[in-house]
Amino acid sequence: xxxxxxxxxxxxxxxxxxxxxxxxxxxxxxxxxxxxxxxxxxxxxxxxxxxxxxxxxxxxxxxxxxxxxxxxxxxxxxxxxxxxxxxxxxxxxxxxxxxxxxxxxxxxxxxxxxxxxxxxxxxxxxxxxxxxxxxxxxxxxxxxxxxxxxxxxxxxxxxxxxxxxxxxxxxxxxxxxxxxxxxxxxxxxxxxxxxxxxxxxxxxxxxxxxxxxxxxxxxxxxxxxxxxxxxxxxxxxxxxxxxxxxxxxxxxxxxxxx
Amino acid sequence: xxxxxxxxxxxxxxxxxxxxxxxxxxxxxxxxxxxxxxxxxxxxxxxxxxxxxxxxxxxxxxxxxxxxxxxxxxxxxxxxxxxxxxxxxxxxxxxxxxxxxxxxxxxxxxxxxxxxxxxxxxxxxxxxxxxxxxxxxxxxxxxxxxxxxxxxxxxxxxxxxxxxxxxxxxxxxxxxxxxxxxxxxxxxxxxxxxxxxxxxxxxxxxxxxxxxxxxxxxxxxxxxxxxxxxxxxxxxxxxxxxxxxxxxxxxxxxxxxxxxxxxxxxxxxxxxxxxxxxxxxxxxxxxxxxxxxxxxxxxx
Ligand SMILES: Cc1cc2nc3c(=O)[nH]c(=O)nc-3n(C[C@H](O)[C@H](O)[C@H](O)COP(=O)(O)OP(=O)(O)OC[C@H]3O[C@@H](n4cnc5c(N)ncnc54)[C@H](O)[C@@H]3O)c2cc1C
Ligand SMILES: Cc1cc2nc3c(=O)[nH]c(=O)nc-3n(C[C@H](O)[C@H](O)[C@H](O)COP(=O)(O)O)c2cc1C
Ligand code: FES
Numbered sequence: 001x002x003x004x005x006x007x008x009x010x011x012x013x014x015x016x017x018x019x020x021x022x023x024x025x026x027x028x029x030x031x032x033x034x035x036x037x038x039x040x041x042x043x044x045x046x047x048x049x050x051x052x053x054x055x056x057x058x059x060x061x062x063x064x065x066x067x068x069x070x071x072x073x074x075x076x077x078x079x080x081x082x083x084x085x086x087x088x089x090x091x092x093x094x095x096x097x098x099x100x101x102x103x104x105x106x107x108x109x110x111x112x113x114x115x116x117x118x119x120x121x122x123x124x125x126x127x128x129x130x131x132x133x134x135x136x137x138x139x140x141x142x143x144x145x146x147x148x149x150x151x152x153x154x155x156x157x158x159x160x161x162x163x164x165x166x167x168x169x170x171x172x173x174x175x176x177x178x179x180x181x182x183x184x185x186x187x188x189x190x191x192x193x194x195x196x197x198x199x200x201x202x203x204x205x206x207x208x209x210x211x212x213x214x215x216x217x218x219x220x221x222x223x224x225x226x227x228x229x230x231x232x233x234x235x236x237x238x239x240x241x242x243x244x245x246x247x248x249x250x251x252x253x254x255x256x257x258x
Numbered sequence: 259x260x261x262x263x264x265x266x267x268x269x270x271x272x273x274x275x276x277x278x279x280x281x282x283x284x285x286x287x288x289x290x291x292x293x294x295x296x297x298x299x300x301x302x303x304x305x306x307x308x309x310x311x312x313x314x315x316x317x318x319x320x321x322x323x324x325x326x327x328x329x330x331x332x333x334x335x336x337x338x339x340x341x342x343x344x345x346x347x348x349x350x351x352x353x354x355x356x357x358x359x360x361x362x363x364x365x366x367x368x369x370x371x372x373x374x375x376x377x378x379x380x381x382x383x384x385x386x387x388x389x390x391x392x393x394x395x396x397x398x399x400x401x402x403x404x405x406x407x408x409x410x411x412x413x414x415x416x417x418x419x420x421x422x423x424x425x426x427x428x429x430x431x432x433x434x435x436x437x438x439x440x441x442x443x444x445x446x447x448x449x450x451x452x453x454x455x456x457x458x459x460x461x462x463x464x465x466x467x468x469x470x471x472x473x474x475x476x477x478x479x480x481x482x483x484x485x486x487x488x489x490x491x492x493x494x495x496x497x498x499x500x501x502x503x504x505x506x507x508x509x510x511x512x513x514x515x516x517x518x519x520x521x522x523x524x525x526x527x528x529x530x531x532x533x534x535x536x537x538x539x540x541x542x543x544x545x546x547x548x549x550x551x552x553x554x555x556x557x558x
């Protein structure tokens with residue numbers, strides 16, 4: 001899909017967890033097709049100290065109504081400014097960027113486990129939709145420090161698949177880390193994960209020990225998001241690769257961070 | 259109305275080019291517009307051998323700008339000529355390769371190989387990269403060394419030779435004159451300004467290399483000043499860059515003496531920036547009854 005830059009109109013801005021907002025954006029024309037796990041670069045309007053765009057995963061989309069949905073956690077100036085915006089205001093996006101999930105598989109997995117950590121769960125909704133469309137039955141496991149940090153529970157639970165939770169304080173689902181969740185023990189043909197790096201490393205370890213195919217989605221700092229500046233690289237077995245263009249999804253075997 | 263400008267033997271359909279290291283090999287922005295709409299495109303710094311560049315993190319946002327320490331990651335001159343060049347040679351614009359190196363021999367070797375490519379009418383000699391341990395800015399901060407490397411490349415390179423200067427010197431005019439004296443056909447300035455940022459939470463430098471190159475709107479006044487000083491002191495055309503994001507920014511450089519401009523960091527914020535600037539220049543000329551953009555070049 002060709003990359004483009006488009007002014008979207010904010011159709012809804014709802015709180016959907018602790019310091020997390022769900023932004024529903026309307027494309028002025030036809031929303032182009034996006035792949036699960038791709039991301040957008042958001043231009044933060046009139047925000048002192050924020051010049052570069054902010055990368056945000058595509059959480060959901062609705063081609064009939066030309067809507068794109070983002071989950072944004074308020075962690076700094078840029079994300080605070082964007083989540084403070086009002087319905088009717090415009091937000092400029094450069095998208096769709098990156099390779100997305102599932103691109104390393106020859107065949108779609110039929111019994112995959114999707115593991116999200118906090119806001120890292122955002123792209124997994126579209127991944128689950130894509131898998132469901134092909135008759136695959138994903139299990140979703142989302143972990144966070146506490147219940148409030150698990151974003152957009154409603155969207156995941158409305159998919160009609162098995163959704164499990166792990167919280168470190170036991171306020172939702174099983175107490176402890178995702179790797180200790182009982183759902184980890186089942187039989188899977190793939191594990192796809194996005195979240196904090198230590199969590200992804202732990203999940204990738206489990207997958208590799210059990211010989212299960214795995215994809216991880218990295219969140220390196222980016223400038224262009226287009227593969228032009230070479231700022232966002234990660235070390236791989238084939239040298240530096242751009243997370244924005246050759247990722248953000250990689251197999252852990254190719255990464256040097258394990 | 260005329261937007262054409264000439265830089266030595268190069269004929270530019272408009273004075274807007276892209277800056278090295280911010281535009282990849284010319285393909286990353288082709289989804290947004292046809293690069294042939296621009297006066298020229300300057301490709302990533304190219305060295306004798308492929309380079310991996312510096313370790314991550316190599317970027318940090320700073321007020322109205324950014325620091326980078328990419329460190330000349332590139333595929334090397336051989337892969338460029340064999341694999342990359344055939345995919346871009348059809349572009350109807352001036353394709354300029356930014357030539358980098360750690361030794362005079364490496365600069366000459368790369369320049370000679372690029373000389374053989376029919377649709378690359380010029381090179382930009384990067385003697386101003388602050389992000390590599392050897393060579394790079396070392397050549398651009400000393401007039402004798404600058405003259406030596408430019409003269410050596412001049413011997414092996416017959417087409418338009420642009421030399422890119424660093425602002426990290428006491429007198430940029432002195433280096434500019436040295437480069438001109440050694441055979442440069444044009445000068446481009448500025449490369450990034452040496453800078454540094456500290457992460458106070460981690461109590462560590464933000465960049466893996468500690469220091470890096472500052473670019474973006476925050477460096478624009480420094481760049482305009484450098485262009486103004488150099489354009490007055492040399493006879494060869496000057497190409498201005500540093501923080502250009504709008505047509506007004508570009509006009510500042512043209513009025514200060516630049517014959518053309520390059521757009522760098524602004525590409526990251528607005529992928530359409532270079533073509534928006536071309537349109538803005540045309541609008542400015544129209545609104546101010548300027549028949550030829552050359553009329554306003556160096557009016558200050
Ligand atoms: C491919 C990709 C997809 C992403 N998807 C989402 C998403 O769906 N929802 C979401 O809320 N966030 C997502 N992020 C993270 C998001 O880009 C950052 O949180 C955001 O850039 C911070 O901007 P800021 O101006 O608010 O914070 P800043 O003021 O720039 O920084 C505040 C804090 O956030 C941290 N931070 C900054 N950039 C990043 C980053 N790229 N990754 C992690 N931490 C960062 C900084 O270290 C700092 O401590 C994604 C990042 C990438 C690379
Ligand atoms: C990420 C990045 C990479 C760069 N790489 C190069 C390079 O390879 N060679 C070079 O001569 N300049 C390089 N530069 C410098 C730019 O070409 C330009 O001189 C500088 O950024 C100032 O212009 P700007 O403020 O418009 O970006 C790089 C700049 C950035 C931001
Ligand atoms: S952010 Fe520029 S290459 Fe990835």
